[in-house]
Amino acid sequence: MKSFEITGTAIDLGVFRQRLLDHSCGAYVQFEGWVRDHNEGRKVLRLEYEVYEPLAVKEGNRIIDEAIARFGVTRACAIHRSGLMELSEAAVVVGVSSPHRGEAFDACRYIIDQAKARLPIWKKEYYESGMAEWVNCQRCAHPA
Amino acid sequence: MKVRVRYFAAFREAVGMEAETIETSAETAGELFSECTGRHTGLGNFPSSLVAVNDEMAAWESSLNENDEVLFFPPVAGG
Known part of the structure; x- marks a missing residue:
């Protein structure tokens, strides 16, 4: 089973949650x-x-x-979307299961924070004004 | 030496191409990026840009070899 996936279609959250189920776990955190x-x-x-x-x-x-390895949780998975997305769709989901809640919260936070900083993924926002811009990249291109 | 350079997202739009093969004397990924910002007037230098060499994340100080594929990533924004 792959732990991290990219998908171009809507994430099935019910199916995702099933992958984290484990009889040894009393806590499940999902972001x-x-x-x-x-x-x-x-x-x-x-x-x-x-x-x-x-x-x-x-x-x-x-x-x-x-x-x-760092938090000792039992299972962890994440899926990130690619392509065009509409309002309120889930762009990313992270799930962590463990015997107790503390390490599950910590591991979930670690995964989403690291994913945002390290994965080669770029977001273009389309605005009401008709403009579109790459997020975090206002100075990536010099004006021609 | 000859290397393959690929541009992503805002960088691709700034240079107007996805990839190019160039002859360079750059010894590191950082030197190659500087050279590319010189070749393409639209390409801005951004401190939080990332680089990968042959599909592995790399440091700007990484040395380059003949036929390497160097990927220039503008600041990422997943999540």
Whole structure:
């Protein structure tokens, strides 16, 4: 079973949760990142994620292995979307199961924080104004 | 030496191409990026950009070899 996946279609959260079930676990923590209708004062209509999948999957699995080793949780999985997304869709889901809740919360937080900082994934926001911009990249291109 | 360079997201849009093969004397990934910002006037230098070499994340100080594939990633924004 792969721990980290990229998908171009809606994430089935019920199926995802099944993968984390374990009789030794008394705690399950799940984080979902949703498409939000605003960012930095601008109204967002939809998003597009570009993913460099070969490296995102490799690095994503590395992050999950780190979380399991560091916090001693029983199972951890994550799925990130690619492509166009509408408001309130789940862009990312992280699930962690463990005997007790403390390490499950910590591991879940670690996975989403590291994923945001390390995975080769880029988000383009489409605004009500008709403009579209890559997030975090206001200075990536010099004006022509 | 000859290397393959690939651009992603905002970088691809800034240079107007997905990839190019170039002859370079750059010894590190960072030197190669500087060279590319010189070749493409639209490509901005951004401190939190990342680089990968042959599908592994790399440091800007990483040395390059003939036929390496160097991937330039603008600041990431997953999640």
